[in-house]
Amino acid sequence: xxxxxxxxxxTAVTVSRPPHPLTEFWYHFKQxxxxxxxxxxxxxxxxxxxxxxxxxxxxxxxxxxDAILTPPVWQEGGSWSYILGTDDIGRDMxxxxxxxxRLSMMIGLIVVTLSLAVGLGLGLVAGFFGGMADVLIMRxxxxxxxxxxxxxxxxxxxxxxxxxxxxxxxxxVVVIPHYARLTRAAVLAEVNKDYxxxxxxxxxxxxxxxxxxxxxxxxxxxxxxxxxGFSTAILDAAALGFLGLGAQPPTPEWGTMLASSLQxxxxxxxxxxxxxxxxxxxxxxxxxxxDGLRDALDxxxxx
Amino acid sequence: xxxxxxxxxxxxxxxxxxITFLTFILIRLVPGDPIEVxxxxxxxxxxxxxxxxxxxxxDRPLWHQFLDYVGNVLHGDFGLSLITHNSVLSEFLTLFPxxxxxxxxxxxxxxxxxxxxxxxxxxxxxSLFDHGVMGASLTGYSMPIFWWGLLxxxxxxxxxxxxxxxxxxDLVYYVEPDTGFMLIDTLKAGDYEAFxxxxxxxxxxxxxxxxxPLAVVARMTRSAMLEVLGEDYIRTARAKGLxxxxxIGMHALRNALIPVxxxxxxxxxxxxxxxxxxxxxxxxxxxxxxxxxxxxxRDYPALQGGVLLIATSVILVxxxxxxxxxxxxxxxxxxx
Numbered sequence: 001x002x003x004x005x006x007x008x009x010x011t012a013v014t015v016s017r018p019p020h021p022l023t024e025f026w027y028h029f030k031q032x033x034x035x036x037x038x039x040x041x042x043x044x045x046x047x048x049x050x051x052x053x054x055x056x057x058x059x060x061x062x063x064x065x066d067a068i069l070t071p072p073v074w075q076e077g078g079s080w081s082y083i084l085g086t087d088d089i090g091r092d093m094x095x096x097x098x099x100x101x102r103l104s105m106m107i108g109l110i111v112v113t114l115s116l117a118v119g120l121g122l123g124l125v126a127g128f129f130g131g132m133a134d135v136l137i138m139r140x141x142x143x144x145x146x147x148x149x150x151x152x153x154x155x156x157x158x159x160x161x162x163x164x165x166x167x168x169x170x171x172x173v174v175v176i177p178h179y180a181r182l183t184r185a186a187v188l189a190e191v192n193k194d195y196x197x198x199x200x201x202x203x204x205x206x207x208x209x210x211x212x213x214x215x216x217x218x219x220x221x222x223x224x225x226x227x228x229g230f231s232t233a234i235l236d237a238a239a240l241g242f243l244g245l246g247a248q249p250p251t252p253e254w255g256t257m258l259a260s261s262l263q264x265x266x267x268x269x270x271x272x273x274x275x276x277x278x279x280x281x282x283x284x285x286x287x288x289x290x291d292g293l294r295d296a297l298d299x300x301x302x303x
Numbered sequence: 304x305x306x307x308x309x310x311x312x313x314x315x316x317x318x319x320x321x322i323t324f325l326t327f328i329l330i331r332l333v334p335g336d337p338i339e340v341x342x343x344x345x346x347x348x349x350x351x352x353x354x355x356x357x358x359x360x361x362d363r364p365l366w367h368q369f370l371d372y373v374g375n376v377l378h379g380d381f382g383l384s385l386i387t388h389n390s391v392l393s394e395f396l397t398l399f400p401x402x403x404x405x406x407x408x409x410x411x412x413x414x415x416x417x418x419x420x421x422x423x424x425x426x427x428x429x430s431l432f433d434h435g436v437m438g439a440s441l442t443g444y445s446m447p448i449f450w451w452g453l454l455x456x457x458x459x460x461x462x463x464x465x466x467x468x469x470x471x472x473d474l475v476y477y478v479e480p481d482t483g484f485m486l487i488d489t490l491k492a493g494d495y496e497a498f499x500x501x502x503x504x505x506x507x508x509x510x511x512x513x514x515x516p517l518a519v520v521a522r523m524t525r526s527a528m529l530e531v532l533g534e535d536y537i538r539t540a541r542a543k544g545l546x547x548x549x550x551i552g553m554h555a556l557r558n559a560l561i562p563v564x565x566x567x568x569x570x571x572x573x574x575x576x577x578x579x580x581x582x583x584x585x586x587x588x589x590x591x592x593x594x595x596x597x598x599x600x601r602d603y604p605a606l607q608g609g610v611l612l613i614a615t616s617v618i619l620v621x622x623x624x625x626x627x628x629x630x631x632x633x634x635x636x637x638x639x
Binding site for chain 1: 575
C-alpha cells in the first residue's frame, strides 16, 4: 500500500509542478459559496461607488419639492422616477444611497489603511525589538483595548469635533491594537525560524529583516483582519453618524441619513429602512469575504 | 493560587493608570474652555475668568493637574457635572443600575438562545438548521444595531402595539428605587402590574443589545463543540454505548464551555459600548444615554468621569473572568 502510494506521488511530481500559491488559494476560496457571494456583492458596491455619478438617476442633494416623501415604486403613490422613494425634503433615496456607498467604501479603505499601517509598524517594532519597546507598545494597546470600542470612538469623535474625517480618525484609533497584536504575534512566531536567522547571519539589517524577510510571512492573518476591518469601520462610522458625531447632514452617509430622518419612521418607513439595509448588506458581504479568506488562508483548516 | 491572583491584579494597575491618563489628556485636547462653555456668548470679565480658572485648578501645570486628578479619582472624587453641579460619581451610580440591568438581561438572552443554538448546529452539522444558525449569526454580527432597534420599534411597538416605545416603566407606576434594578424593585414593592410594565419595557432593548453577543456566542459554541466532538474520548464514550444526549451534554459540552465562557466575559465591553446606541434609541435612562447627552452639552467632567468609570468596570470584569478562568483551569494558573 505504502509502496504503491509513494510510486504514485513520484510520478505525479514528475508530471506536474506544484500549483502556484494563488491558484491553490483560489481553489480553496471558491469552495466557499458565501465568500464568493460576499466578493460579488463587494465588487458590485465598489462599482456603484466608483460610478455613482453615472448610475445615480438624480443628484443626491437636489430637493424635489413636489415629491416629498414619495414612497418606493411598488407602493401606492410611488413613481418610477424615484425607485426607492424620496426623503423628507424630496431627495431621491436611491441616488443618496449610491453616493453613500462611495462614502462607506472610502471610510473602510481609509480606516483600514491608516490603522493597518500604524498597527503594523507598532507590531513589527514590538515583536522585533522586544524588551522595553515591546512592553510600552503592548501596554498602550492593552489600554486602548480595555475601552469598549464604540465608547472610545465616541469620545475621540466628541473631542475632535463631529465630522466625517474625525469619525474616520476615531474609528482608526480604535482598531489599531488588533493589527498591532496580530503583527506582533506573527512576528514572534517567525523571528526565530532558521530562514530569519540565516538572513541575519548573512548580514541583513533590521529594516530588511522586518520588512522583506519576516513581513511577507505574516501577511495571511493581516489580510483576514483587514477585510473584517472594513466591516467594523463601516459599522462604527455609521454608528457615529447616527449619534450625530460622524458625517453631518446633508452628507449622504448611511448612518447620518438614518438619524436625520428618524422622525419620519412611522409615516415613511422607507427613509429609515434603505440606509440600514445598505449598511447591513455591505457589512455582511465583508464579513462573509473575511471568513472565506480565513478558511482559505489558514493551513490548519485546509484539510 | 494567591500568587496567581495577585499577579493578575497587579497587571491591572498600569492599565488603570493608563486609562486615567488617556481620559485626562483627551479632555484637555478639547478645543475651547469649560468656563467659556459655562458662560456662553455673553462673555466674562477677565478677572473673574482668572479667578474661576484658579478655582478649578486650570492655571496649574498639566502634570500637576494630572496628579491632582489621579488623587481625586482614588478618593472617589470624579468632579462635578458642569450642568447639574452634582457629583459625577453619584450621577453615574444612580444611572448605572439601569445599564447593568439591561446588559445582564442582554447577556442572559444571548446565552440562553446562543448556547443551545450553537450546540444543536454543531450536532447537526451540515443540516439546514446548521446553515440557518450560521447565516443568522453572521447577519446578527453584521447588524447595525441602531437600525435593528428602529425596525423592532416600528414592527412591535408601532405596528402591533405589543411593547412600549421607550423608557423603563410606564408613567402611571412609581416604585421607590432601592436596588436600582427595576425588575427587582417592582417585585419587592409587590407591584406586579409595574413588574409587567418593566418587563415589557425591557424586551426590545434586551433583544437589540443582545443581538451581537448572541451571534458571537452561537458561533463560538458551534466551533468549540465541533472541535470537541472530534476528540477521541467522545468516540470512546459513544463506543461504550452511552446515550447520545449524555455524550453531548456531559462529555462534550463541559469541555466546549471553556472558550465559550471566555467569549461571554469578553462581551462585556461590547455590551457597554452597544448600550450607548441602545439606550439612545429606547430613551433608556442609563449611563450610555447620559454620556451622549454629556457630549452634546459639552459637560466634560461628566464625560471624563463616565468614560473612566465604564472603562474601570470593563477592566474589573475582565480581571474577574481571568481569575475565575485560572481557578477553574489549573493549566492556565500554572502557565506562567
